[in-house]
Amino acid sequence: MVRSKAAQAKRKRLEADGSGAPPPRRPKTDKQPKEDDGLDPKRVYVSRLPKTWTDEVLAEKCGTLGTVARASVMLDAATNASRGFGFVVFDDESGKAAALEAKYIKGRLPDRSRYACKVSDVNRGSDDVCRLWLERRCPHGDSCKFSHPVGRGGPLVASQASVKKCLEFRKRGRCSRGDACPFAHVAKEKPAPPVANGPKRCFTWAKKGKCRKGDRCKYAHT
Structure with a gap:
């Protein structure tokens, strides 16, 4: 207890002369906002990026198509994870033209899985x-x-989508959940019987050419 009081007294003295005040917080400088290239006519949009790709990797992969001036992988504001797309600005129009003509940047990741990043043109205001x-x-x-x-x-638009049908009711004709079932109780529709133009043909007559019922048979002897 004595040591605790001494520590409190020392802290008060330091605060009084200002030497014990906590240092002011410095603004974070490791994550500067990326340069806006929205008006650059040499910019392309690259989607389907692997989650592990950084600006440097994107610039390296696109460097096979032309000289890259800048490359930016878009990151999620909350998680700082890649959103799976980015933008690349080439030094000249020929680089952009080559990228658009190629349409895809293909290759393999270190784990040997394939990737195929799609390259397309983009206009200002359609980034997000x-x-x-x-x-x-x-x-x-x-x-x-x-x-x-x-x-x-x-x-x-909330459409008038049909409610899912209860499978139990459809198969058994009843449902153990009764009215509490969230699905629609619709009986299985039976196909309508074909309209007969006359009595059905007698199977015995058709097979043997005779029928012991004779004229009393309700089927047709044809």
Whole structure:
């Protein structure tokens, strides 16, 4: 207890003269925002990137198509993990043209698995646009990691989709869950019997040419 009081007194003295104040926090400088190349006409969009790829690896792989000025792998803001796509800016138009003509960057990873990164042209403002939103098929709503532009596309339209049918009821004609079953109780539809133009043909008559029932037989002797 005595040692604890002494430590508290020492701490108060240090705080009084300012020598014990905690150092100010420095802003993080290891993750600088990447340069915006959205207006560069020599930029291409590369998707289907392996999760382990960095800016340097992307630049190296695209370097076979032309001289790369900059390469950026897009990272998730929360997890800092690769989002599976990025952008590459070439030094000249010929590099971009060669990349677009190649369409894919193919190879093998260290674990011998194959990769095929797709290269395509991109326009300013479409970097993070949700393609499903543009087609009115995005089910994620506000939690979607891609942007939903106003005036273009829309959310997933709730369709009058048919409720799934209860398999137990369909097979047995009854369901052990009764009204609590979340599925629809629809009996298995039986095909309608064919419309007969007349009585069915007598099987015995057709096979043997005679029938012991004679005229009393309800089937046709033809």
